[in-house]
Amino acid sequence: MGLLDKIKNGLTKTREQLITRIEWIVQGKPLNEDSFDEIEEALILADAGIETAEILMTRLKERWKRGHIKTTEDIKRCMAEEIEKILKPVESPMPMDGKRPFIILTLGVNGVGKTTTIAKIAKIFCDNGKSVLLGACDTFRAAAIEQLEVWAKRLNIDVVKHKEGSDPAAVAYDSVKASLARGVDVLILDTAGRLHTKTNLMEEMKKIKRVVSKEIDGAPQEILLVVDATNGQNAIIQAKTFNDALNVTGLVITKLDGTAKGGFILPIAHSLKIPIRYIGVGEKFDDLIPFTASYFSHAMLENG
Amino acid sequence: MFEKLQERLETTFKKLRGYGKLSEDNIKDSLREVRVALLEADVNYKVAKDFLEKIKEKALGAEVLTSITPGQQFVKIVYDELCELLGRVNVPVDVSGSPPVAVLLAGLQGSGKTTTAGKLALFLRKKGRKPLLVPSDIYRPAAIEQLTKIGNQIGISTFSVKDIKSPVTICTEAKAYAMKNGFDTVIVDTAGRLHINDEMVEELINQKKVLNPKETLLVIDSMTGQDAVGIAKTFHERLGIDGVILTKLDGDTRGGAALSIRAVTGRPIKLIGIGEKLDALEPFHPERMASRILGMGDVISLVEKAQEVFDEKKAREFEKRIRKDEFTLEDFRDQIKQMKKLGSLESIISMFPGLNKLKGAIDFQAAEKDIKKIEAIINSMTKKERLYPHIIDGSRRLRISKGSGTKVQDVNDLLKKYAETKKMIKKFAKGGMKGLPKQLLFR
DSSP: OOHHHHHHHHTHHHHHHHHHHHHHHHTTSOOOHHHHHHHHHHHHHTTOOHHHHHHHHHHHHHHHHTTOOOSHHHHHHHHHHHHHHHHGGGBOOOOOOSSSSEEEEEEOSTTSOHHHHHHHHHHHHHHTTOOEEEEEEOOSSTTHHHHHHHHHHHHTOEEEOOOTTSOHHHHHHHHHHHHHHHTOSEEEEEEOOOOTTOHHHHHHHHHHHHHHHHHSTTOOSEEEEEEEGGGTHHHHHHHHHHHHHHOOOEEEEEOGGGOSOGGGHHHIIIIIOOOEEEEEOSSSGGGEEEOOHHHHHHHHHOOO | OOHHHHHHHHHHHHHHTTOSSOOHHHHHHHHHHHHHHHHHTTOOHHHHHHHHHHHHHHHHSSOOOTTSOHHHHHHHHHHHHHHHHHTSSOOOOOOOSSSSEEEEEEEOTTSOHHHHHHHHHHHHHHTTOOEEEEEOOOSSTTHHHHHHHHHHHHTOOBOOOTTOOOHHHHHHHHHHHHHHHTOSEEEEEOOOOOTTOHHHHHHHHHHHHHHOOSEEEEEEETTOOTHHHHHHHHHHHHTOOSEEEEEOTTSOOOOHHHHHHHHHHOOOEEEEEOSSSTTOEEEOOHHHHHHHHTTOOOHHHHHHHHHHHSOHHHHHHHHHHHHTTOOOHHHHHHHHHHHHHTOOHHHHHHTSTTGGGHHHHSOHHHHHHHHHHHHHHHHTSOHHHHHOGGGOOHHHHHHHHHHHTOOHHHHHHHHHHHHHHHHHHHHHHHHGGGGSOHHHHHO
16 A cells, blocks of 8 residues: 555545535535635634634635636645645654764653654664664653563664663663664654643653753754644644643654544644654554655545 | 633623623623533534523523522523533442452543553452452553553552453453452453454454443543544444543543533443542542532532541541640641642642632642652651751751751741741630631631
8 A cells, every 4th residue: 555545544534524524515506705614614623723724715715716616626626735735844854864873752641652653663764774772761651661672672672771660861861871882873762641731740851851962962853742633632732832841843643543633733734833754544563654745635635 | 621611611601790680682692602612622513502502591491590690590500501411410330240340441542541440440449349450452562561560559460361362361261260369340451442443343342242341431531622422422332331431631631522422422421530640530520520610619529538538547636736735847747748648739729619710820830849848858857856846956957958958948947837837726726717817728
């Protein structure tokens, strides 16, 4: 299966709802101002956000007035184009060149799939011939270290770890030291899930970041936030809060296949402008896909 | 947890307060506000619509009471309807019947099933049960170890899966094991699965068949937006659920899921998870949740919680000592410890009616820090110093400050506060409540 098909598969729920609504609105009637209001509502219901939905509608209406839009197919095609324009600025892969080791600090609320995502990203690096080391900074949740270890074993890479309950910043420190000593290409740090509302846990995160940058100037090069697509609007709040506290440099959006609200990616792209690195559309290793604006926008609206 | 909804409704009701009578006109705005508040809180579209219809009908009906203002009346109607929507009464987890009684936990990946399994075991043990934890998530790496570790933390046995490769077989064997070893409750944790993954849902159905659970509980992340309804509905249709456990309610979720799930599935929310610690699981009380949403506070929960954590014997002893004017720093520390058991300052405050407005105004982080500091200082004293604080001289102060990692200034402050409190308590012991200055009550 090609990448586009995979994304399409993952976005089935979002697309079907959106398309069904649009077709229902347009069906048999000539297009007028009202139909655009209704399409806007359909977008909002897919969690596309009020501001972004308005922008899309203004642009679509302009094209309609110029006579470019007549059928449902036109709407879908034009909307996909406009969505692509909004998403394009956040399409940017992880900047891998420069200093070694490339250090990725992952974070996110509980249960979004951080550890699994790390394993998947590590595999992508391994497949590209890079040497990878993992740091088990989630010392809080029971068996989190073991979970990371199982993945590492499958990928045949090493994990730097301490005991459960130890200081995550200390693990980060040791991981950085180990990555330097071994001369690895990539170090990925796993951290405990934390609700963005807990100030003390955000402080802990800042400490981890400080410890890493103290050892290597400019590191961690990537502060990677993992958000769960099924969290919908709350995921946007999460991204905002984490970004304010830690300057997030990249996003991974997981579990897109479990929601009909894939539209929430639009307000994230529009208002936060944080590069989206990967999207998760399934449980398998290769279901974590590099984000591309054109694929995503097409998968959101086009069946064929 | 429901603050956002709460704030919106509060402004609405303020607007209503000025009117003399409820009419179609003056409740129109309020209704619209309620609608926006509900939709913004991710309440299902249809559920919100039905809800508003009912409120409108009742508000315009003849139930006019002379003793209250129309605003209050509107609040009452909304409150009643909210209770209704949330299920009216708490439905406890039912583990009656001949042992071993099974409880099956199901849900999406990352909803918090494994942690909840541990919490539920602890919760049921407090109620006198002897639970066995059963891990059956053979897919996610280290999921079984996670549950075993949680079991160890709280001293609850976990079924040893060894090399059983099928979740269904695990269920059969765990039940037999529980029967043989005298466990009266079996709590089965399952692998996370999407409700649209047919194969995985089928497996869950088979697990349910062999387990024959008294309770099949769906664990849902309260941050789940509009999708919560679809998830609950599908799980209910395919698997048949008896109730819901709502997790991660300590975040800033808008909580709309709680309002819709019950309406759509007809199944009650039984428990809520409100923190990372393993005792952070509470029964869901619709009427309390409704009061909390409307800013009426949740005093009942607080009292219940206090009853659970306060050591009665100690309290009585404490009272005696106060009467005899023997309040020492040791007692002071005990008080702090007991209060900490109640939860964070923030969560305590949120249970008081009207105090919710304080939430933005007080820096809870700093307040918690202060308490920690005080505890550290007292901990750095010798027993003698705690019992007879007047012996603490300059060099002792220096030692204590070093030992607790604070400044001498902090130690001085604490001793001063202690002296003040002691004076106050003396008054209190003599004159009863009247002697108690207002500041203390609000401290």
